Amino acid sequence: MTTHQSKRTYGAFSTLIGTDSLPSTNPSASKRTRTDSDPALWEMITKLPSTTVTTILWQICSKNPSSARHVYTAHQAHLAEEATRPPISFDHFSKDCYIGEILDKARPDTRWETRRNALEVLRKISNSIMLCNEHVIRHELMKDGCTLAQFAEAMLTLAEGMTPDERDRYKEEGLYEKLVDLQNESVYDLFDGDLGNDDDDGEEDGDGDDEDGEDGEDGEDGESSGSSQI
Secondary structure (H helix, E strand, O other), rough: OOOOOOOHHHHHHHHOHHHHHHHOOOOOHHHHHHHHHHHHHHHHHHHHOOHHHHHHHHHHHHHHHHHHHHHHHHHHHHHHHHHHOOOOOOOHHHHHHHHHHHHHHHOOOOOHHHHHHHHHHHHHHHHHHOOOOOOOHHHHHHOOEEEEEHHHHHHHHHHHHHHHHHHHHHHHHHHHHHHOOOOHHHHHHHHHHHHHHHHHHHHHHHHOOOOHHHHHHHHHHHHHHHHHHH
């Protein structure tokens, strides 16, 4: 059997296909070369702005179809990975993150301005929900009977922590009218001076069921006191 020897030299062969395609006779030397060069390049890449990296990658892919295929493959792998992830629920943020943290930082012993700001931000969030231009979003948030109720309860807690003078100050700043727009009857009662007397009036009414006229007098007193505070 005749053995045919190639007349091409190693240099010519390596020029055609590139030396990287040939198995290295010295793996440690090859790895050492890449280790010495890659970190510097990687460091430069990581320091580039994201828009610059995106632009450079786009230019490379536009001129090199194989690079574009790498990007496509990576993109498909990312989509496949995301599809297997469980959905993330953000329901707890509405109360735990916003309402809970606000109430924690706006306790009755904090300065009035802090509590006023806390009440205002909750009012604005509730108002944004109620006036949302996206009908579907507004409907979904309002129909559960829970989201706005949580905000209303938190606002009521903040308002109950105010003294009568602080509530008057809140009104003087023109904020009460904005709060009224939320149509929260509990807030109305609180600022009109009736809410704090509900429990006492109930006890008095229970003790004096047989006494005529006392219930009516209590109601008139509540209305007059509410009118005097508006």
